[in-house]
Amino acid sequence: MGRALSHRRRSGRRAHYDDVVTMRAWLTAFVVALSVLVGAPTPAATASDGSLSVQIDGLTPSRLSADATIRMSGIIRNTGSTPWKAVQAYLVIPRGPFESRAQIETAIEDGQSYTGERVVDAGTFAEVGDLAPGAFRRFQVTVPVSRLGLAGAGGVYPVGVQILATDDEGQRSNDAVARATTFLPWVSDPDTAIPAGVVWPFTPTWGPGGRDLEKIAVSAESGQLRRYLDAAAATPREGRTIMLDPSLLDQLRLLTDPDRLPEGVRVPEARADAVTTWLADLRRLALDSTTWVVSYARPDELALNRYPENAEELWERVDDATSQALADHALTGARASWPTIAGTTLSMLEDIRGRGEGPTLVSRQSVPDWEPRLGSVVSLDTVNGPLPLLVNGALPDIPGAETAVTLRQRILTDAALAALSRDGDSGSRADALTVVDPSWDPGADGGEVVARAVTTRGSGGLTRPTTATALVRSAPLTYTGDVPEQVDTTSLSATDLDRIATLSRTLDRLDEVVVDADRAAHHRAVAGLLSVRWRPDTAMLDRAVANELASVESVLGDIAIDSPSTITLSSSRGGFPLTISNDTKEPVRVGLDLAADNPSLELDDIAPVEIDAGERHTFTVEVDLEEQTSSTVTARLATESGATFGEPAVFNIRSSNVGLIVWVTMGAAGLLVVLTWARRFRTRRRRRGRAPVADARFEDHDE
Template sequence: MSVRRACSLAGLLAVLSVALPAGAPVSAVQHAHASYSTRETAAPAGLTVDITTVTPSALVPGEQLELSGTVANDDTQVWRKVQAYLVISYDPLATQGELAAAANSPAESYVGDRIVEIGRFDTLGRLDVGDTSTYTLRVPFGVLDISGAEGVYTVGVQLLATDVDDSRSTEALARARTFVPLVDADRSNPPAEVDLAMLWPLRGPVLRRVDGTYVHGAALRRSLEPGGRLRRLVDLAATGGDTPLTLVTDPALLDAAEDIADGRYGPPAPPREPAGGPDQPPQTSTDEPSGPSDVAETPTETATDDPATGQEVRVSPAAGDWLQDVVNRFGPNDLVTGYGAPDEAGLAQAPRVAAAAFRAGRATTRALLGADPGTVAFAPGSVDAAELAALGGPIDDRLAVLSPDHLTEQGRELGPVLALPGSDGPQQVLVADPSLAAGGPAPDDPLSALQVRQRLLAETALLSLGAEDDQSRGDAPPAAAFVPAPQWDPGLSWPSADFFSGLQTPWLRPVPLDTLRAGAVATDSDVVTGDGPQDSAGVVDAADALALTESSARLVHRAQTLARILGGDPGLARWYDAAAALGMSSYASNDADRRLEVTRATSGALAGQLGQVTLDGSSFVILSSSRGRFGVTISNDLDRPVTVGVRLQATSTELRFEAGDPVTVGAGERETVTVDTTVDDNRVTTAQAFLVTRTGQRFGNPLVFSIRTSDIGVVVWGVLAVAGLIFVAALVRRIVRRVRGNGGGDSGGGPRGSSPRAAA
């Protein structure tokens, strides 16, 4: 045993004398360093260290292992003689359970002995307050203190340093660790290859205000610009070369990027400026009060006027660059989520909103991607077979993603893609183990590009090694799907990780997603347990989900009505379809109150616009007979023409109306519609007049009025008839008498007009 090994073991035994009970077997002491139950006390130092490269990404017998990274002095004092040491576990982790336990273990957990041979550690020297430096550790394979067994080793770096008082502790002042697998490619039987399909998420929370600007718009804009999370994901994907990669894009994010790039916000037909000026909140309905107004982010570079609100908003050309890169990268095998990454369980309960979300997503992908890509739906924390059927559709269109926790033990053994019975055909389900993308152990950033890659390699290495002992699979190769979390950020140091090059290992074979889907295993729905990950993100509280569902459905109804009276404006309908879908986003699990507030405000604004088209008329109508006419007036206070009709309804079936076809009323104008009426009795009857769309859908407040007929009309016509008869009779009598008078004069032979007496 070397002096270094003896000293290290002596120190370890001193620690274990406290950690282990008296009489513990020697074997427990000899291999205690392989467990994660023993902790070192964390030193209160302000030095930090990370790991940015691991070369090669997996241990290879005969090749040296190289780690590099950065060191920062975040302390309030100077540190001198700073040195970085490599540590590695002696025994490998052999199961997924052990790997998960190691990844979740405390940052101070014991890993292994430091390699202290001269030339195997790196001396950084003095680090002043705020200074940073880099380290590189190169250790030949033969010098690594490991058992050499196949599996996954924990490797790390630890810092020692001297403080201002010239004291130097043997406890690590800072540490970082990750995983490195060992699968011997030179053995007689090569390792089993794991077919790996990789999904690449381009997702993020999107929430749009009633004026079209975005909640947390500044953060969204920064994520699209150089150095931002979404920008990093696209740039990292571009380094993949020929590695098969399936983009998973949220259409709502594409719309947001286009809006931010162009500085154009709001619906195509913005609402009229509310009374009181642009600073007043929009008119809302009484049943859906809007929340407090949001303040738009302050512009810092290029700005323009928002056509909807007149406010200054930020314009980011970088957002347009990001969008163009996504469009250029998007291929026929890439996928999209539902619009806004919706709460799929909630959509299943709201068919109208689900249809709106589908229309919004399809309109966006056609406009921006020029395609109708397949869609992917991520199952919530719990899902049963019926809900699962609602997540999917035809086998070539929609893919549902589940966790192994959603399946029975039998279902987990069937493979990564299952074909379950569905109402519209077989429902394909991708079983994605979240452990593959769970990242590395603390204290380093567990989701950095390097940590995620090393965890992926570790998980697939164990899958490969386990497949050799599993004879039940026959000739079917092991397969897996890599699906990172929706908010995955590869970190600022992603270029150093060399993510995709590190995936070139003897046991890993990246394949297109379609390769896995082609091998879907048909099975029954009873493999779905209804359970799921207990800490699943995107699970919306039941009460919040119900409120969002009702408000979003009301928004869709009002938006469709407005679009119809404005001539079926497809742009307007699409804009409000998107607003309704965003209200039911799975991100509502984090901001349900805000989404409900914005959804209600948007719905209320629609109610205000519909309320500017009104119907007026008399509250009491008297007809002089059983048939008659009266007028009602349509007023349009919108800034665009509307096409509407009038429909009437009475409490009595003896009353019938005909108002004619819909009419077009210009902006700010009025139009009177004549109503033909037929009444079978002369009672007073209550009736209502409604505004309707071209398709007969009612909207707005009804005009309530009373209507009756009067007998005075019959009397008047009777009197007129009698008078007419009397007049005709008198006229005839007069004519007859005159005719007779004229006949007597002619028989006397005297001149016309002379009397007989005069003639004599």
């Protein structure tokens, strides 16, 4: 009862940004709040933001100690259209650490003004110089810990860089015009190393509909996709979990076949070969890793739960698409679910559990009462049984672009906070499992940097590698808190699902009719249309569904019945021809469903036969009208299962019951003609026989 009340109490909370492609953007709302930890700018300074950006790509040490020297480096870019002069970079760090994740999150939620101190001593900041529009320069700041007056070990220190500069009007504010932040843990080595690992999701991070194919090929050859895959491969096997959407493999494989590319898209042969190599490398990585397989194209599970009328048949399509894609690419993996960040409800999780026991990746927003002490994997009791949940409990995003260095520091920070949690709570299961944004670019050597955070040696004894599956198998604690019963997230609509279901059923007809139908391609086509990536552009989805449906109906429309409008039988019983023409490019197997408007007239259906492409086949239909003189008959094309399709042929069958009389009458008339001619013939013969006698008499008389 308490839990149900909790559902209703919290259901009105405002949803965060709901991801469709990536996982990182939902935390954007936290960015400004977290900036108070490192010196939040005034509104006047904020107006300048965006023209200068800064990122941290170098930081030593990765863990603080009393005798350490902090060395931070990175890149400052002028992304605006005006120059900046006298650019300077300053280290920012507070004197005291955060001792728990709750302290950081409370500071963000309450908006507390906790400002780190800008280190301004001579020699501790970097003079970068002037930056023209589009230019960038590197910076490095070096500050010994001994000069900072820090409180010492026992927590995590936010540490960052602030950029001061003079604008093109000669104005220089003491407020930072750009900033980036990360964390430095300062804790003692735990008695037992903290389980740490990285979950690498592989899913399309671009829009649906085959856009930007050439850019995707470049990315796989030498861009983000290539570097992301290399970084995942650099993670130790014992600390690596791959979360794979099989539709990614299909979309990349399309780029390797020039015959399948859309008109106007060109992928050079060398680049296509690079894509082939990328696919082979991903397959090799998946087979050598703990791999979770999510449903093909990440279907909109929220929509399918909200509007269940067509859910069962559509889920069958998705499941078939997933299984066949894995078979085509010779891959295996445990099945898992991955709803969107703000699109998870209790009812949906119960549906997921009803379809299987696989784990589900959820956000903090979906389990708002989750605490890090429970561990990254918890068990949720549903009406269909326990469901393992992998909670993406990463700290909120912070100012500055994510780099390999900042990701490494996030993992170590989670591990440090987990160590503090376990020290103070014997029942704590806190860990440092981190889920990566699939659109993230780790850079050329980012994988090696991140890998150090999950190994005992690389972390200095703080962590040990683990996988998501290992945590699932470790008897996770039960989550008894709130799960939203409703969310405000916009999903695909009931109308969208109805149209996709109509397409699915039409494809069923085509699959039954075409002898060598590409059922696998049809499963994938329907599953792809259910993807959450269509949410931002449902008008485009409508066009895609309509075009696909029109294409399928056009093929089915090329199979037709040829028949006259009226068929006349010579008697009440007889046969008549009906012809099916196959104007498609494939052999088809089709029969006829026959029905009369008169219920007393029974017609046998015609069993399906195979008809080659471009050929015709004529059937002979036997009918017995008995006492009826006519009947309207409807003939429909039929599949092996008895399903009908296409335009019906409607015609009238007539029978003449006076047929015998007609033949008798015609016979009698013929006989009468014969008798008449015979009578005339005999009459003429008699007349000819009398004539010589008369002549003889006349001659005798003359004599």
